[in-house]
Amino acid sequence: MTETAEPSTTQAGRGVRLPRTARRAQLLAAAQDVFVANGYHAAAMDEIAERAGVSKPVLYQHFPGKLELYLAVLETHVDELIARVRDALESTTDNKQRVQAAVGVFYDFVDREGQAYRMVFESDLRGEPAVAEAVQRATSDSVDAITDTITADAGLDADRARLLAVGLVGLSQVTARAWLDGERKVSKEEAVALISNLAWKGIGGGFPLQHP
Known part of the structure; x- marks a missing residue:
C-alpha cells in the first residue's frame, strides 16, 4: 500500500512531500525535544509545530491534542x-x-x-x-x-x-x-x-x- 505524501510547510523545504510515516516521525522528534525541555504542562503545540517546521493544522492532522502527542512519544x-x-x-x-x-x-x-x-x-x-x-x-x-x-x-x-x-x-x-x-x-x-x-x-x- 503506497503512503500518501504530505507537502512540507518549511520555507527551505517548500514543495517537498513526505510520506505520512516520515512526517509522523518528524513530529514525534520535535515533540520529544519540547516535552523534555519544558515538561508536559509548559509545552505548547505552537512550539512543537514550529520546531517541526509545519503548520498547526498539519500537526493536528496527526495528533488530535497535546495528550495524544505526548502519549505517542x-x-x-x-x-x-x-x-x-x-x-x-x-x-x-x-x-x-x-x-x-x-x-x-x-x-x-x-x-x-x-x-x-x-x-x-x-x-x-x-x-x-x-x-x-x-x-x-x-x-x-x-x-x-x-x-x-x-x-x-x-x-x-x-x-x-x-x-x-x-x-x-x-x-x-x-x-x-x-x-x-x-x-x-x-x-x-x-x-x-x-x-x-x-x-x-x-x-x-x-x-x-x-x-x-
Missing part, C-alpha cells in the same frame, strides 16, 4: 526499552552475560541524545492514567521478561523469580540515572560492569543455573 520509547531488554536476554545463553547486557540496556537508554528517559522515568504527568500505565509498563514488562528467564534457568517459582527481577530492574534504573546525574565520572562500561557484577553475585551465587 512516550509509548515509542517504552516499546523500545522493553524490546531492548528482551533482545539483551536473548543475546546469549550465558546468564552472567545476560545480566550485564540487561543492566547495559538501562545505561544506554539514559545516555541517549534527547534525554527521552526523562519522559519514561521522570514524567510530570503521572497523574494521567494513560501516562501512568505506559510508565508502569516500561518497568513491568522488563520485569516480566527477566522473570521468565530466571524462572527457566534458576529453578525458582514465579513469585521468587519476580522479586529478583524487580530488584535487577530497580537497581539498573536507579544507578543508571545516578550515574548520569553524576556527570559520568565513571565510564559507562565500568559502571555497567560494577552494577552487573553486584547483581550477578546475588543471582548467580545464590541461584545457580539449573539447566546448563
